[in-house]
Amino acid sequence: MKKLLFPFILLLVLIISACSNNNSSKDESDSVKEDKAKTITYQSENGPVEVPANPKRLVLLSGYTGNVLQLGVNVVGVDVWSKNNPTFKDELKDVAEVSDENIEKIIELEPDLIIGLSNIKNIDKLKKIAPTVTYTWGKLDYLTQHIEIGKLLNKEKEARAWVEDFKKRAEAAGEEIRAKIGEDATVTVIESYGKDLYVFGDNWARGTEILYQSMKLKMPEKVKEMALKDGYYALSAEVLPEYVGDYLIISKYQDADVSFQETETYKNIPAVKNGHVFEMRGEGASFSDPITLENQLEFIKKSFLGNN
Incomplete structure (x- = not known):
């Protein structure tokens, strides 16, 4: 009797295990798809823009690199000034250098969000690659700008916390x-x-x-x-x-x-x-x-x- 039961039990275990693995893979795949599908509406200076709720592949064409890095968001492409900035040397070691004219190169990087200044070129082409948000230089003060980027990256709380802490420390030092x-x-x-x-x-x-x-x-x-x-x-x-x-x-x-x-x-x-x-x-x-x-x-x- 034991000899008859053993093959049956083994087969049952294998079937359950396979189903479990398939479900697990399906859950992981669905999770990734859902994560990619999640968006928020960001109120840019040019109107509302649908952007990823959790962007993972940013291209930065006009600075703001330190803002994004400080908020812990992954960067895949940056402008020449950021790339050559010794402050970010380690963080940008494997990050590509791009410009608003490198459309094909930006496409290859598969960004899910692009950030630049309001005077960048090829804005219409960039918008077809990924949601593109621009800022006018000097329109916001240096601390409010960080909060604004925090809003864009769905990290406003973290941005505000840093700003408040920095203001206190700078004022005290002053x-x-x-x-x-x-x-x-x-x-x-x-x-x-x-x-x-x-x-x-x-x-x-x-x-x-x-x-x-x-x-x-x-x-x-x-x-x-x-x-x-x-x-x-x-x-x-x-x-x-x-x-x-x-x-x-x-x-x-x-x-x-x-x-x-x-x-x-x-x-x-x-x-x-x-x-x-x-x-x-x-x-x-x-x-x-x-x-x-x-x-x-x-x-x-x-x-x-x-x-x-």
């Missing part, structure tokens, strides 16, 4: 810095790029948003007059003393012409003579995303407060 250097002390931010020099207002990256908006540090009147409206102003080394306040921050590219720092005009600037010059790496300084902002906040604190 109070500490002002207490040390004086409420009326002025700070100037310039950049040496190639053979050009630029001075910046309060919303043009290079730490300016943190210094002037969050920390409430003051800029010289000449900088207000020439750079505040447009965000930046090109100037010559000869007139640099007119723009430099009590403290000077220089965003310096590796291949920049820094011969101006060897001139008597530069050396006689009070901020230079007092040792109040701080240099940051120019590569990557033009971004205003959370990863870059965290680095810049640490740079500013260390520059003004040392190890305090």
Whole structure:
């Protein structure tokens, strides 16, 4: 009797196991399909756009890379500036470099969401590949922009949490810095790029948003007059003393012409003579995303407060 029962039991076990495996595979397949099918309606500046609820393959054509990476979303293609940004070197090691003209390459990447600035080319072609959302540069302030990208990626809660925490830390550091250097002390931010020099207002990256908006540090009147409206102003080394306040921050590219720092005009600037010059790496300084902002906040604190 036992000999007759054993083959029957074995056959029954195999049938149940096969059914279970088939059901499991079916469940997994259905789950993937359902995940892909889930969308949310994002209210973009150009109207509502249906986007994936959980995007997994993003193409970024105009920055915003640090915003997306900070929110933990996978990136498969980025613009040349992001790709060459040393801040994201490790995260973008295996990510493709693309532009708004690389339509075929973008198709090959099979993105489920594309993000760019409002002036990108081939917008109609891009929309046929995947939902495409664009932003107008400067329309939103640097922190609100991160929250907006959080909404797009269905991660608004996480974005708001970071923004609130960052604001508190930056404001606290600002109070500490002002207490040390004086409420009326002025700070100037310039950049040496190639053979050009630029001075910046309060919303043009290079730490300016943190210094002037969050920390409430003051800029010289000449900088207000020439750079505040447009965000930046090109100037010559000869007139640099007119723009430099009590403290000077220089965003310096590796291949920049820094011969101006060897001139008597530069050396006689009070901020230079007092040792109040701080240099940051120019590569990557033009971004205003959370990863870059965290680095810049640490740079500013260390520059003004040392190890305090």
